[in-house]
Amino acid sequence: MYTTQQFSLHTHTIGFDGRNSAAEMVRQAKDMGWHSLGISNHFIVHPAIKSSRMYKYAAAGGYANIYSESFDEAINKFLPHYNELRDLRDSTHFNLYIGMEVDFFNDPLWRRGFDRAIKILKPDYVIGSAHFVWHDNNLCNSHDIKNMDQSTRNLVLEKYWKNVQGAAQRGLFNWLAHLDLMKKVGLGREDMWQDIERETVSIIASSGSAIEINTGLYKPNLYEPYPSERILNMVSRTNIPVLLSDDAHSVNQLGRHFDEASELLEIYFIKNILTAHGAVNRR
Template identity: 25%
Template sequence: MRIDIHNHTTRCNHAEGTVDEYIQKAIELGIDIYGFSEHAPMDFDPHYRLAFEEMQAYTDDILGAKERYKDDINILFGYEVDYLPGHMDDRVLHAKVDYLIGSVHFIDKWSFDNPEFIAGWKNKDIDEIWQAYFEATEAMARSGKFDIVGHLDLIKVFKFLPKKDVRLLAKDALHAIKRSNMVLEVNTAGLRKPIGELYPSRELLEEAYAHDIPITFSSDAHSVEQVGFGYDLATTLVKEVGYTKAATFEGRDRQLVIF
């Protein structure tokens, strides 16, 4: 069973390609379960996400495609939600979806993974930034609002790496993820970034496996060419760590399948 559960559309304003093109590429690659999880609307950073007034159109896009392709592939419908207290919206959090991905892209409203704001890394203590990131991730998990943890160690994207052991930095976040019964996505987008490796790292995957935290797979595609990117590398790694099953969702109910 091939799963790719975190992907985008042009409605986020920074992706290319039609919904049909993404799905047809997924079918071509033999993907069995393909999920769209657009950047959810909120009243902050509107240029990089779906607009509130487009929520219904997005829903219609994906559910229409789900019906059109039902004999060829299982299409899932979700949102990637930025964890940013005071800015998350109930229209998103209570939407009728298959899953919600909780992601941390901001530290004190600083978009640390956006190349436009890379100067924000200058003259800062790298370990303190990493600690703040994992504290936000822990709070996201503790909120109980989400099903999947998006790209757990996204903070490494530009290769500003901590001196402290990442396993210690992430320890409390992983405990919160386990207690909240969340799934960890193995996201291949990091292979396309300066860091050049999967999210999360092998070390954190090993910690997640030790905590019996389930996983799923995603390419985080923002173009058709990125659909299914790095899937074989991801599955090879997680099998080496010990995983044999991955999570999929329907109506926010989770099941584990052999991949």
């Protein structure tokens, strides 16, 4: 029997796209008897981000602050945020880890900016993700991809998986977030995607990367985490390290569906399970 994980390192707070302050998140974690918490707000930097289709929705929804056109812009947002988190860690005597959820772009200029940002900001850990695919001179998110015609959609979905593979190969991240993210809009469910999923899992394994089981999806019509059981079955044949992430955007989402996700670890016989300390110290 596994004991259900007593921490989360994938969370978001107010000022980015979360709904509670870091202090409120820590208080809730303590109330739940947890020993650790990590805050990992979005670090999304791309020169074309503000001209993407999704940006106006982000602005209208009040969370445009998670997107930056330049690394300087993102660094200037994160410096005061990290100072606040470090003060909170000192004043609460709690294992508060300071992280970021980074959108990976397979581009040397992006890489140079990212390396510079890490040197300046010194996060405890970085989560790698791919919310966007660069296609036809546009940054496309899952909704944009869903609206494409089928052959374009398949092409872009393939690019998505190549981005995930690139993120694993670069070895920049403590672990990779929500592997099959595009299923949130119903994409990539068909059997034809198994080959690229298998290829991706094998690249993750050989590059020594880790993954999360992200419990942020579980919806009545799609009651499962990222990644799917199809992928977890592939993961179970490797020794890829795994941890649970709630991707909490508010205090009431901390630890959501961790019991169900723990059952999956058991069912798929996944044995290489990361502790909070182990996950933070992987990079």
